[in-house]
Amino acid sequence: MQILELQGPILQILVLQGPVLQILELQGPVLQLLEPQGPVLQMLQYRYSVVFSGETPVLQCRLLRRLRRYSVVFSGYLVGVCNGRVAVPNSLPSEEATVNLYKQNRITAMRIYDPNAATLRALNGTDIELMVDVPNRELESLNNLDAARTWVQNNILYYHPGVKFRYIAVGNEVDPNSVILVNRGYVKFVLPAMRNVQQAIEDAGLDNQIKVSTATYGGLLTPMSYPPSAGEFQSNVIEEFIRDIITFLDQNNLPMLANIYPYFAASYNMDVDLQYALFRSGPLVPDGGLMYSNLFDAMLDTHYAAQARLGGSKLEIVVSESGWPSQGDPMSPSRGDLIATLDNAGTYYKNLIEHVKQ
Numbered sequence: 001m002q003i004l005e006l007q008g009p010i011l012q013i014l015v016l017q018g019p020v021l022q023i024l025e026l027q028g029p030v031l032q033l034l035e036p037q038g039p040v041l042q043m044l045q046y047r048y049s050v051v052f053s054g055e056t057p058v059l060q061c062r063l064l065r066r067l068r069r070y071s072v073v074f075s076g077y078l079v080g081v082c083n084g085r086v087a088v089p090n091s092l093p094s095e096e097a098t099v100n101l102y103k104q105n106r107i108t109a110m111r112i113y114d115p116n117a118a119t120l121r122a123l124n125g126t127d128i129e130l131m132v133d134v135p136n137r138e139l140e141s142l143n144n145l146d147a148a149r150t151w152v153q154n155n156i157l158y159y160h161p162g163v164k165f166r167y168i169a170v171g172n173e174v175d176p177n178s179v180i181l182v183n184r185g186y187v188k189f190v191l192p193a194m195r196n197v198q199q200a201i202e203d204a205g206l207d208n209q210i211k212v213s214t215a216t217y218g219g220l221l222t223p224m225s226y227p228p229s230a231g232e233f234q235s236n237v238i239e240e241f242i243r244d245i246i247t248f249l250d251q252n253n254l255p256m257l258a259n260i261y262p263y264f265a266a267s268y269n270m271d272v273d274l275q276y277a278l279f280r281s282g283p284l285v286p287d288g289g290l291m292y293s294n295l296f297d298a299m300l301d302t303h304y305a306a307q308a309r310l311g312g313s314k315l316e317i318v319v320s321e322s323g324w325p326s327q328g329d330p331m332s333p334s335r336g337d338l339i340a341t342l343d344n345a346g347t348y349y350k351n352l353i354e355h356v357k358q
Contacts, residue, residue, distance in 0.1 A: 082111035083119060095122040102128055109166075115155035124162035131167040131320075132156075134197065139171050139189035148196030149203070157204055165210045168201070169257055169320065170194045172215040176240045187241050190214055191248060198252060213249065215257040215320045216242070218264070218299060221306055227287035228298045231305030238310065246312040256312070258303050259321035262295040263348070267336030274339060279351030296322065296352065324348035
């Protein structure tokens, strides 16, 4: 994989060996994708993401505040793309064209953020593995078992086995301390929805194929979670939210999903060495008998340590997001905006992919 840079306003993120993926300029929330001669990627205007499901890493791009944020999620070595649909009205290609793009470029995994029927129909009969989200706004309704069974029937069983479902993410980054007040209100609905969706999957005999979980993030941890072995969830997060989720996942042999963002750690803490965050030859950070050469591994192990304190020492973590923005606010002096550059984003993705393959 190599990183290229184009002249003018055109933004190009990654070029992968073989099928060549170039990311061009965002126009508002719209991302244009174009591939040159050779293995040709048809032009797409889309919000793109990357997710790794099972053994399928995926490239993710989405607009975050004023940043162009490009995320990668890992649980293996293949590359897939998350299919977001936030864009200028009438600017998106059909879902059939999108799935054809995946097939033409041998992209073998997709994440969608809600069970969009057009996407699911287009995936029928393909080998693309899918992670599908239950949006936060639907969590409350799935606290009713019959409603959860109906959701699974309409959005999973109706398309199975033609669509290869791999994960169901029941909620994303729900947090009792969220600065977004509505997000706090979802806390009490996550675990009952997970239980009901899991029950519906078990009733269908698919619990060995489709794994139910929820996507967590570093904001649930205490600020004192350093070094990694000191990782711990915030006290109210433990009591109101995460302890019972860890117990449920552990009892049902299900993974935890976690969004891991060294970028945010480097943005908010001036003591974080940028090279350490970018997988470059930064300092080695000791923790007992371990030495950490990059922030990604340290953050992931922090989550493992926090889980272990609550009885989740054997609970697998699937990294559901990671990334680095390629551009910040040029008028802002904040470190987060200053380190959000094309070079840093390219370096992070390249090194993260190579690191996961080791």
